[in-house]
Amino acid sequence: MILINPLKAFLWSIRRNQTDVIHLYDTLSPLMRITSEGSNMLNFGYWTDEIKNPIDAQINLCTLTGKIAELETAKKLLDVGSGLSSPSILWKRYYPSLKIFSINTSFTQHLIAKKLKNVDLKLSKKYSTDISLINSTSSKMPFIKESVDRIISLESAQHFSPLTNFIKESNFVLQSGGLMVIVIPVITKPLKFTENLLKLGILSFTWASEHYLISNILSISEKWGFKVLNVINIGKDVYSPLKEYYVNNRKKLKQIVSNKYDPILEYILYRSILKMDILSKENFIDYSIIKLRKLS
DSSP states (O other), X not given: OOXXXXXXXXXXXXXXXXXXXXXXXXXXXXXXXXXXXXXXXXXXXXXXXXXXXXXXXXXXXHHHHHXXXXXXXXXXXEXXXXXXXXXXXXXXXXXXXXXXXXXESOHHHHHHHHXXXXXXXXXXXXXXXXXXXXXXXXXXXXXXXXXXXXXXXXXXXGGOSSHHHHHHHHHHHEEEEEEEEEEEEEEOSOOOHHHHHHHHTTHHHHSOSXXXXXXXXXXXXXXXXXXXXXXXXXXXXXHHHHHHHHHHTHHHHHHHHHTTSOHHHHHHHXXXXXXXXXXXXXXXXXXXXXXXXXXX
8 A cells, every 4th residue: 555644745735846746746646547547648638528538538638739739740849747758659659750858857757657668569669769758857958959849748837836947948948930838727817825725625735736827827938938829728628527537437446546545545536626627617727728839
């Protein structure tokens, strides 16, 4: 059984510095994989009408993100906050000539990603070395000026604090005219800190990231030399279908989670998913895909 010190988990969620985020997600990523039927994608997924399970929803979100980023014409991609690099592996299958750099602060997740990449038999050996795993922060990426033409942050930018540093660094490494796509859970209404905590409720602690306001993200991006090309809000196709899946399969998932974690963690997860659905229907939270172009 995986034991989590409640005090440490509380401090990780409250402080949310770089080390805390690494500890939290190294600890909880196995839980995310368990509750999504063993998927390594580590995202909420995009649940369209034909999607019935987390793995397909997550693949659907990654596929959509790749299309929005126009990866068919890209040469070098930074996958920033790459998790276990499964989205990178998927994009490599679709776009085999694409050179991908998977950027992650968690060395532990990179070790898992390396194993996943090596055993992925669908990935041609000819191109398998074209996914480079790089242990780095989002604000100090080891690339020279204007050296890549695409940047994707898929459900990871909510952990970048301050976000300004990531946007500024992206402007430096991205070529003029290059595209950046940020896929991120957001809040839609500005509230004072205490009001925000009360509104989010349990999500103040289980949503272990910054709670960025969508308008602020767009403002920061424009300030640092990006043009906003499109914003697609898909919250209704993320939070409610995820809740329905979990509620309908809770008996099975509860048993699986409880075999590896303290049962109280499953209850907290369950309540958090219900809360996300409520706040989504109240239009307080959303899930945005933001497409940006670097101006010359």
